[in-house]
Amino acid sequence: MxxxxxxxxxxxxxxxxxxxFGQLSSIDYxxxxxxxxxxPPSNAGDVLVFTGVADFADPIFGVDLATExxxxxxxxxxxxxxxDIGGGVLMINYTGGWLEIYRDAAMNADWGIAPPNPTSPSxxxxxxxxxxxxxxxxxxxxxxxxxxAYEGSLDGIGGEMIDSVCADCVFTWGGNFVGASGAQIPDGxxxxxxxxxxxxxxxxxxxxTWGSVKALFN
Numbered sequence: 001m002x003x004x005x006x007x008x009x010x011x012x013x014x015x016x017x018x019x020x021f022g023q024l025s026s027i028d029y030x031x032x033x034x035x036x037x038x039x040p041p042s043n044a045g046d047v048l049v050f051t052g053v054a055d056f057a058d059p060i061f062g063v064d065l066a067t068e069x070x071x072x073x074x075x076x077x078x079x080x081x082x083x084d085i086g087g088g089v090l091m092i093n094y095t096g097g098w099l100e101i102y103r104d105a106a107m108n109a110d111w112g113i114a115p116p117n118p119t120s121p122s123x124x125x126x127x128x129x130x131x132x133x134x135x136x137x138x139x140x141x142x143x144x145x146x147x148x149a150y151e152g153s154l155d156g157i158g159g160e161m162i163d164s165v166c167a168d169c170v171f172t173w174g175g176n177f178v179g180a181s182g183a184q185i186p187d188g189x190x191x192x193x194x195x196x197x198x199x200x201x202x203x204x205x206x207x208x209t210w211g212s213v214k215a216l217f218n
Contacts, residue, residue: 044081102127114188146179
């Protein structure tokens, strides 16, 4: 029994050294998306693009949405095509892609019509880069009625948020959408999107000695 203690010690050191995650902060956003070739259908090789603005941000982000805006630009997401997963629901996986969030006191975001156009995406990327991330995944679930949901995760690459708010976080992206037949969507856009950009912060763990750990079992 004594011979197993060194191995147990190593296991406990690993466990105690791992950071915990659990402090969630979010930015709510809305906007409009379009896909080359239209949506639906989503054919393999089509590219999804989204421009949007924040309508809520947790205080941790330090942004006053009454005096400045956070704008979103999601681009270069390539469709792998539609897969029927039953009940008329289609699943679409996307590869590649980037998300950029900009902080802008001009508050001039303008979707216009028939994107890309003179104001979209240009008025959504004219501020200070607040966050840039590359997508690990993005999956869309499309219902027969043209509405649906989406979820994805990102690696943080750069921007003010990485330096000042969250240097070691998990970044997620998700929400719901409706198609052109179910919402007031500007001409040329395919989807109205309402979602949440969320960060999950690492909680530091305190160091301890093996002697103090053993004392817990005595």
